[in-house]
Amino acid sequence: MTRTAVVRTVAELNELLLPSQLAMSPVALVPTMGALHDGHRALLRTARELGDVLVVSIFVNPTQFAPGEDLERYPRDLDRDLRTCQSEAVDLVYVPDVESIYPEGIHGGITVDPGELGLLFEGASRPTHFRGVLTVLAKLFGLVRPRYALFGEKDYQQLALVRAMARDFAWRVEVTGVPTVREPDGLALSSRNRYLDDVERESAVALWHALRAGVRNAGDGAAAVLAAAHEVLAAAEGVRLDYLALTDPKLGPVTAQGEARLLVAAAVGSTRLIDNVPVLLGNAAKHATG
Ligand code: PAF
Numbered sequence: 001m002t003r004t005a006v007v008r009t010v011a012e013l014n015e016l017l018l019p020s021q022l023a024m025s026p027v028a029l030v031p032t033m034g035a036l037h038d039g040h041r042a043l044l045r046t047a048r049e050l051g052d053v054l055v056v057s058i059f060v061n062p063t064q065f066a067p068g069e070d071l072e073r074y075p076r077d078l079d080r081d082l083r084t085c086q087s088e089a090v091d092l093v094y095v096p097d098v099e100s101i102y103p104e105g106i107h108g109g110i111t112v113d114p115g116e117l118g119l120l121f122e123g124a125s126r127p128t129h130f131r132g133v134l135t136v137l138a139k140l141f142g143l144v145r146p147r148y149a150l151f152g153e154k155d156y157q158q159l160a161l162v163r164a165m166a167r168d169f170a171w172r173v174e175v176t177g178v179p180t181v182r183e184p185d186g187l188a189l190s191s192r193n194r195y196l197d198d199v200e201r202e203s204a205v206a207l208w209h210a211l212r213a214g215v216r217n218a219g220d221g222a223a224a225v226l227a228a229a230h231e232v233l234a235a236a237e238g239v240r241l242d243y244l245a246l247t248d249p250k251l252g253p254v255t256a257q258g259e260a261r262l263l264v265a266a267a268v269g270s271t272r273l274i275d276n277v278p279v280l281l282g283n284a285a286k287h288a289t290g
Helices: 010-022 038-050 076-087 130-145 157-170 191-195 198-204 207-215 224-233 284-288
Strands: 006-009 028-034 052-056 092-094 148-152 174-178 239-247 258-268 269-283
Touching: 006 010, 006 207, 010 052, 010 130, 028 038, 028 130, 028 284, 038 052, 038 076, 038 148, 038 174, 052 076, 052 130, 076 092, 092 191, 092 269, 130 269, 157 174, 157 258, 174 207, 191 207, 191 269, 198 207, 198 258, 198 269, 207 224, 207 258, 224 239, 224 258, 224 269, 269 284
Parallel strands: 006 092, 028 052, 028 148, 052 092, 148 174
Antiparallel strands: 239 258, 258 269
């Protein structure tokens, strides 16, 4: 197996990517904040199939954390992450420092406005979050110039916004979503799960149970989906609901029939968790389940 190269500067990145760019070999980028888990491995495996060159960025992006959020305690374990990348045959890991991504400082320079969608759902609780996410991704896309960029469906709103950014800015990057990877009991894998103590970990699975209850009621329409999911969350101990929403797949208003997305965010202890599932509403659901 070839060795994974680790680069920290823009000059090193350019030098290593130049041959593949000259050969027009498609680059697949998996942007991450490190603390890699099996959900990231799923991204890496899909990316490996899509691109000739697989690049992973590891950067805990300060601008997507609001003051008082978990920027300082966000898990960091570069050695372990590099071993994961090596075992998944990643070609290049880019580990920039804050100064090279934000030469004007984290409060200066040009930023990307996510528009109205950036203020809904996650954005209602975290109004500056998606500006930070899209801004860092615009920079990473400019530096790496990927043909493919891969994101987990667990952060569904993030995925929708990155797709919208690529479309609106007419970038050639193909934004690909990869289904959520779950623990055996259904909890969505997340770097933040490690903040949960044993009791909180038991409570956290209520998000998954709520989503499943919603899906089971899809044949009876949107109101039934939301009512079933709310019932599970209301009965769950230690879970403080932020939002539960049913939307169309692009996060617009839900239609009575057909494809939809059920999204949930809740705090368990001091940890904020999000999850979502696809839902097939109305008669479509009845036909799908026979
Ligand atoms: O999903 C994440 O880990 C981050 O939001 C991302 C896409 C790497 C941007 O910092």
